[in-house]
Amino acid sequence: MNASSIDQQINHYFDAATGWFVDAIFAEIPITASVGVPWVLLVLLVGAGYFTCYYRFVNVRHFLTAIRVVRGHYDDLEKEQPVTVSESVSTVSGDNPDTVRVEGAGEVTHFQALTAAISATVGLGNIAGVAIALSIGGPGATLWMVLVGLLGMSSKFVECTLGVAYREVDAKGTIYGGPMYYLKKGLRQKGLKRLGGVLSVVFAVMCIGGSFGGGNMFQVNQAFKLFEYVTGGSDSFIHGLGWLFGLVMAILVGIVIIGGIKKIAKVTDKIVPFMVVMYILAVIIVLGMNASAIPSAFQAIWEGAFSPEGVVGGFIGVLIQGFKRAAFSNEAGIGSASIAHSAVKTQHPASEGLVALLEPFIDTVVICTMTALVLIITGQIVPGTTLTDEEGVILTATALETGISWFPYLLSFAVILFAFSSMISWSYYGYQAWSYLFGRARRTEYVYKTLFCVCTIVGAAATLGAVTDFSDAMIFAMLVPNMIGLFLLRKKVREELLRYLDRVRAKLKG
Template identity: 75%
Template sequence: MSIVLINASQNLDEMINEKFKNATSWFIDGIFAEIPLTQNVGIPWVLIVLILGALYFTLYFRFVNITEFFTAIKVVRGNFEHLENPNPGEEIVEIKEDKSGPVKVVEGEGEVSHFQALTAAISATVGLGNIAGVAIALGIGGPGATFWMILIGLLGMSSKFVECTLGVKYREVNAEGTIFGGPMYYLKKGLKEKGFQKLGRFLAIIFAIMCIGGSFGGGNMFQVNQAFKLFEHVTGGTESIFHERGWIFGLIMAIMVGTVIIGGIRKIARVTDKIVPFMVITYILAVIVILGINYQEIPDAFQSIWNGAFNPQGIIGGFVGVLIQGFKRAAFSNEAGIGSASIAHSAVRTKYPASEGLVALLEPFIDTVIVCTMTALVLIITNVITPNMALNDEEGVLLTAQALESGISWFPYLLSFAVILFAFSSMISWSYYGYQAWSYLFGRGKKTEYAYKILFCIFTIIGAAATLGAVTDFSDAMIFAMLIPNMIGLFILSPKVAEELKRYRKLIASKI
């Protein structure tokens, strides 16, 4: 009977994937349409927009990603807390009517600290791409791909600064003190200030729809699915007691996720500010052990990265391998330019939007420049990657596990634990992103809130048990589609961000 049920489930899944793919192929093909670089290689236009946008913001704000780096660290450490309003929320900018009643638009209120906002956002971006995406990139482009990863990470810091500053500037607070923010609000309100009211409303709605779809797919089903695949592998593969029982893993994850997300951003932040440092430090320590064992190989690894960065294989690997495979899978991605992280950063306790924008620019540095680079070094030193390897996400994770196993035999179990934490933290943060978009479209009542969160947990169980196929492709496309309205808003509202940065710099200079 069980074999019949499994076969029926597989046939049903194949049928659903085929029907879904046929119905949505136009959308997926449009988002990932490629601009040819060579006769055989192209790059999706959305990634070109992200790269050029990041370069523009870096130049427009005069390399804020570098000049304000240490200021950002000081803000996270709380060095400038004395500059904040001692009576948060006393300056009411606007009172407006919402579906849920009167809403204050204020300066100075918030739900989480700078550090908690940073960890909540990082938890959504540090994930499987820092493990699988790097292996895929090196397989396509060789060691030189690492150089381009670092470059894209550094440029992305500027995009993250812009969108998260706007997220705080245009956020709203309801009567209970709950923060609502993100691209939906700065598109609607910011573009209205610029005289583009109808365009702002339209773009905000489009962003919200795409964000909800992305939260169910790339931010939920894909994360739990890949975590289960590695968990199944380290517990015996086809011999594992969990083989063909992904729903059990999914149910456990759904219970854990549900327990956290019911409490809102305060509960999420209290969890992520403990999990994120722990999981990142745990993973980095494992990598450092391997690097320490092979310390004599490190100079040669850096040399191969530099030498390979400027040959055709390195360039193709960096842009196509990293940006398509890593960024597309929403795991390597620092999501700079997508707009999602600004939702988490909007909840920070601050009166000065630029302060949180500076904090946010640390995200790409942590998840791309540090974590991805260390993963690349381990893969290069242990020689588990050979040129022109065609890898998928699951194979990328297993190769990284193989690299760690070369140092200490039980490290793959540690990696499995880290991946589960990566997936869990990504899921709880993306649930918050999706709910914020959901509440923007359907209101802020308790019924709509619980409806979304229950649906999110149901999709967690489905994601662990199913072969995702075209559904994941569609959800990835929705996440990338978020950049279209977001980038339009960022370009138009850049002068507002410049004003906020000037204001904060002046404050620091006058009161330190």
């Protein structure tokens, strides 16, 4: 068996194993005789809209407060009142309460938690997803994508507030948090112990699958496809050797993830700002070279958003394709980001919820809009066409190439960094879910991390379509237990928000 045939064998078995699951997750609800929307996307959109209204537009009203928290303006609030026991933890007999002391309440700063979570969201969805959305709905699809991002800020606020409120701290000070814990503990406090137990296990299983799929195989697959493209395509030295690219990435990822969230945060708080700034600068240069066309691009976005093509192809199309990619990117409502945010150093859960709402804004509102402008201005989008994920990445590379010929190489480097940072963050998400199910022993940790690295090799070798479908299915399946929990625990989040805002107002008055 030659080296390239290894890829073919991996593809055959992977396709056969994932088809039925993908069909179930993306079953469509008919809107018209010819248009249907996957039920999971409707749940995300309706839930995000509900939380935006329930918390009185927290995504807008407290946006500046969120920025101030990240910048450390309210760090002194953490020192005003010593905390010995987390208020949110039940002290039911047999359940040891979490001791969350001020000096050990978390492992990373607000900024590090934000970058760790952003590293798992900003990236490939902003590159391929935008091109796909615009190819279906035209320039007007951009406006609907931005709307989805703004609403998603509220969902992210809710889940990350709960992640901190119900986290656990072990004897070594290691943080364990996320939907598994707030589903179990929060619903038990509401007298729904059995439901909470079932939902927490379902989420953990799906999160593990999501970490292997969307957080790993999809990332490395697109990184490999673009790297292959810029190095010659079918004539590239690495053509047909995806497994080799995956092996190199697996080694690099393995070196980082052994160190846990502190090591991951130290990497992401350097890589994320660098890669985001690098990508944005590339986009700004292209936009600057075509500055005269920017007003007409915004006009096309506005007019297209309300045309039949923009509404049907854009709104519905973005939900089916663009939002499918955008939600896959910013993960609002999925619950994954709350795992990273749970490790923050704070005794005020709502403070981190506010920090977290910045993610969809950065990811979808800012970066996706800039990518859309480049695609529109450079004339790369042909409305009514259907792009694959691989074509979406290459189309964005081509758009950047119109500015400077070597930009595709820069994008290739950026995509590899995007993929790498997403993979190390998702390995943390997956391990948290794995430890919830199988315990926190060192042996179980190494079993998970070994499997994660093996999936990196598989993902680089598999066909993109198979990886994408499996990735979407596993990640979107996480929303079912998570959204149930967010709705049932919504009052707890409101209490935490009001408590924190009272502290902030008192500080400002003082």
